Amino acid sequence: MSTLTEQFKRSFVIAEKNIKIYYSKGPVIIFGLVFPLFLALAYVIGRNIPLKEVLPGLIGMTTFFTATSVGPSIVPWETRSKTLERLLCCPVALWTVVVGDMLSSFIFGLIISVIPLALTLALGIQPLNFIILLLGLTIANLCFAALSVLLSAYPPTDIPATSMMLSSLVKFPLVFISGVFIPVEQLPQWGTAIASISPLTYFTDLVRQLFLNKGFYPLTLDFLMVTAFTMAFALAAMKLHEKTITKRLS
Amino acid sequence: MEYAIAVQELTKHYEDVTAVDHISFEVEKGEIFGFLGPNGAGKTTTIRILTGLIKPDGGKAFVAGYDVLKNPIEAKQRVGVVPEVSNAYVDLTAWENLALIGKLYGVPPQKLRENATSLLKEFGLYEVKDKLVRAFSKGMKQRLLLCMALVNDPEVLFLDEPTSGLDVESARLLREKITRYNKDGKTVFLSTHNMEEANQLCHRIAIINHGRIAAIDTPENLRAQSMELQYIEVTFNKTVNMQEFSENSSITKAVPAGNKVRIYTADPSTVIEFLVEYAKRNKLRILSLNTMMPSLEDVFLKLIKGKEAVVQ
Numbered sequence: 001m002s003t004l005t006e007q008f009k010r011s012f013v014i015a016e017k018n019i020k021i022y023y024s025k026g027p028v029i030i031f032g033l034v035f036p037l038f039l040a041l042a043y044v045i046g047r048n049i050p051l052k053e054v055l056p057g058l059i060g061m062t063t064f065f066t067a068t069s070v071g072p073s074i075v076p077w078e079t080r081s082k083t084l085e086r087l088l089c090c091p092v093a094l095w096t097v098v099v100g101d102m103l104s105s106f107i108f109g110l111i112i113s114v115i116p117l118a119l120t121l122a123l124g125i126q127p128l129n130f131i132i133l134l135l136g137l138t139i140a141n142l143c144f145a146a147l148s149v150l151l152s153a154y155p156p157t158d159i160p161a162t163s164m165m166l167s168s169l170v171k172f173p174l175v176f177i178s179g180v181f182i183p184v185e186q187l188p189q190w191g192t193a194i195a196s197i198s199p200l201t202y203f204t205d206l207v208r209q210l211f212l213n214k215g216f217y218p219l220t221l222d223f224l225m226v227t228a229f230t231m232a233f234a235l236a237a238m239k240l241h242e243k244t245i246t247k248r249l250s
Numbered sequence: 251m252e253y254a255i256a257v258q259e260l261t262k263h264y265e266d267v268t269a270v271d272h273i274s275f276e277v278e279k280g281e282i283f284g285f286l287g288p289n290g291a292g293k294t295t296t297i298r299i300l301t302g303l304i305k306p307d308g309g310k311a312f313v314a315g316y317d318v319l320k321n322p323i324e325a326k327q328r329v330g331v332v333p334e335v336s337n338a339y340v341d342l343t344a345w346e347n348l349a350l351i352g353k354l355y356g357v358p359p360q361k362l363r364e365n366a367t368s369l370l371k372e373f374g375l376y377e378v379k380d381k382l383v384r385a386f387s388k389g390m391k392q393r394l395l396l397c398m399a400l401v402n403d404p405e406v407l408f409l410d411e412p413t414s415g416l417d418v419e420s421a422r423l424l425r426e427k428i429t430r431y432n433k434d435g436k437t438v439f440l441s442t443h444n445m446e447e448a449n450q451l452c453h454r455i456a457i458i459n460h461g462r463i464a465a466i467d468t469p470e471n472l473r474a475q476s477m478e479l480q481y482i483e484v485t486f487n488k489t490v491n492m493q494e495f496s497e498n499s500s501i502t503k504a505v506p507a508g509n510k511v512r513i514y515t516a517d518p519s520t521v522i523e524f525l526v527e528y529a530k531r532n533k534l535r536i537l538s539l540n541t542m543m544p545s546l547e548d549v550f551l552k553l554i555k556g557k558e559a560v561v562q
Contacts, residue, residue, distance in 0.1 A: 003323065006356060013353040021341045082337035086398075089301050089333065090354040091326040246304050250264065 007096045014087070014100025015107065022070055022077070023108060027164050032069030032108060036062040040116070043181075052125050055211050057180040059116050059137075060204035064175065067109025067141045071148025072160075072167040074101045075241070079158040079248045094245060095238045098149055102234065105145035113137055120211075127210040132219075136210070139226050140203040146233035147199070153240035156247045174198045179205060184216040192216075199229035252315055254279045254406050254437035255300065260309035262295050262461075269295040271461035272309065277454075279405075282428070282438040284452035286445070288554055292461040293441045294334055297410050300439070302326045314405045327355065330399030334410040334441075338394050340384040344375050347383060347394060348401050355402035362401070369397040373427070389420030396424060406437045413447060425451060445547040455546075457553050464553040472549045478502060478516045479544035479552060484525055485510045487535040498524055510538075 022028055040058055047054065078084035087097060117137065120127075127133045151167040177191070178200035184192055195201040206222035209215035215222070255277035262270040270292040277283040287293045298304045300311055302322040311318045314328035338347045345366065352362035370376040373393040383391060392412065399407060409428065413421040428451060432438050442448050448455055449469045456466040465472060495504035495513060500521050502514040515521045518541050529536050544552075 007323075010354050010356075013350065017339070017342070017350050020346070021339065081340070082333065082335045083339055085303060085333055085335075086331075086337040086351075087354075088303050089326065089329075089331040090351060091323045091356075092354055093323065249298065249303055 007093055008099070010090075010092050011096050011099040011103060014092070014097055015103035018070065018074055018101060018104035019107065022074055022104065025073065025077075027073055027160060028069050028108070031164065031168075032066045032112065036065040036112075039065070051123065052211060055116075055120055055125065056204055056208035059113065059120075059207050060140075060178070060200055061175060061180050062116050063109060063113040063137065063140055063203065064144050064171070064200050066112035067105060067144035068148035068151070068167065068171055069105075070108045071101055071105040071145055072152045072163045074104070075149075075152040075248075076157050076160045076163045079156070080160070085249055088245075088249075094242055098234075098238050098241055101149045101152070102142070102145045102237070105148050106141050109141040109145060110138065113141060125211065128213060129210060133207070133210045136203065136206045136223065136226070139223065139230065140199075140206075143199050143203070143226050143230040143233065146230050146237060150233050150237035150240065153237055153244055156244035158248070174200055177201070179208075179216070183208065185214075199226055199233075202226050202229075252279070253277060253312070254281065254314060255283070255439060256310075256312040257296075257300070258310045260296065260299060260306050260311055262292075262299060262304070262306045268461050270299070270306070273458070273461070273463050274309075275456055275463060275466055277437060277439060279437055280432070280435055281453045282432050282440060282451050284448040284455035285439065285441040285458065286443075286448055286455055286550060287458035291458045293458060294410060295461075296458070297408055297439070297441055301329060301331050301408055327402075328404055329406045329408060330402060330404035331408045332392075332395045332399045332410060332412050334414075338383045338386075338391055338398065341382065343380050343382055344370065344386075344394050344397075345379040347398060351398045352401045357402055365401050365403065366397075369400055373397050373423075389416050392416055392420065392424065396427060400431065404436065406439065407431065408439045410441045411443065412440070413442070413444065421447075445545065445550060449546045457550060459554050465549075469546055473544050473546065476544045476549045476552055479514065479548045480516070480518065481512050481514045481542050481544075482518055482521055482525070483507065483510045483512050483538070483540045483542060485537040485539075486529065487537055490532070490534065494528065500524065 040062055043058060044054055075084065078087065088094065148167065151170060152163050157163055177194045178198040179187070179195055180200065184195050184201060184205060187195060202217065202222040202225040205215045205217050206219060209219050253276040258274050259272045260270055261272050273296065285293050285296065299306050300313055300318060302318050302325060305319065313325040316325035318325045342350065348366040349362065352366060357365065370379050373396065375390060375393060375397065383394065386394065396412065413424050416424065425447065428438055440451060452469060454466060454468050455472060457464045467475070490511065492504045492511060495501050500515055500517045502516070504511055504513045513521060522539065525536065525539065
């Protein structure tokens, strides 16, 4: 047990290192800040819809893009600079490194996603339950951070741009199928079925329920699904990184 | 006796290539153990297995008494590593790099500050501790890597080509520090291409080739095992016909080496008598005559490529 606690502490040390190094990297700023900002502007400006109606999609989209912006680049970057080898020479398990990477991605997402939320509150738009919204935001950030680290696992490339590009190939379709632009209840049956395989669907639905008091799934199911996706992504990230680590180090 | 490192039948395959092929050896506590071999011989793979980076396909490895397969974290907790390539974080300062590694080893904060300060001072990096490593020279980076390997006060140090590509001064400083830390009781596992370095530093040397251990012994014993590689270098006042040399059964081979003749023999005294006779008979004067012991490089080449490669 003490070993487990010690390894978790070391995950935080790795996250602290990632924050110092990777938050200011160009691709992270572009994919995590600039891109969601412009996407949000394009989403809001010129649409004759009340801001309250747009908010769930806006929060869902910005949270998703910011929380997935750090993770895909860390491992390829560290593979290239051989610092991954340095890190793994220390008494840390591979899962400790993976959790550290998730934490840094999670913290970035959480900090940035507070901005649209604060803007919402500043405009006088109140959610039905602020605590539940914060809890949902936290779990969603963790889920997207786990997904981003999973996306960095395969292929075991040492080129951050390749990993970022491939992760975009997964991220963009997910945004379009997740009820961000069109609420799930307005989708055809096949659209609903496709939307159900995306974690972003449940988070957007959760936010929609908390701001508009209308959603497609029960709130509990939204929470359960986001939590289930988080665990699945985290486990898959650990397993896949374990599988590819020898190739990365050779 | 409990060894600092014990390896039994260690094997590692990469697809259809056997990088490490059933190797076994022990390193005693407090020893500097050299690991020599040509490129692709299996040195780095062995170090990566011993430092818990990759898993072997077979065999066992113990470091500081811990099985690196069953208890990798416990084993890694007791070692310091200087990997083959410079890999400190260039976007962090020297101090931040040391702090990172110290925290990952669970060194208490006060102890970490003391260790980091004394190491940076000892390695001449204290004045630049707040500068980004990006601005460091190769020598400074290598010194920092050694500081990072020592910050947790390890029992065993793994050094993979630590002086490769360094200027003479930095390489000498690193060698001095390796010797000093070994005298303080640390076991050192040193992989190097530099024969002179291995000869100077190592108590024992293992030579690995094609994933197999070709020899393990002290540098002196390794040279003694290759006495057929000793040679006599003789200079005459005139050019000589070496035909007669090759007819002498005590002479393995005679080759010209500039204005000298290099004569390989396992029996130098008989050959010296022969050379004196030869000089008298042919009215020649011997200007110089030296008996040369085989160098570690000769032994290495003999084990890796065969005796002919050395004699040629």
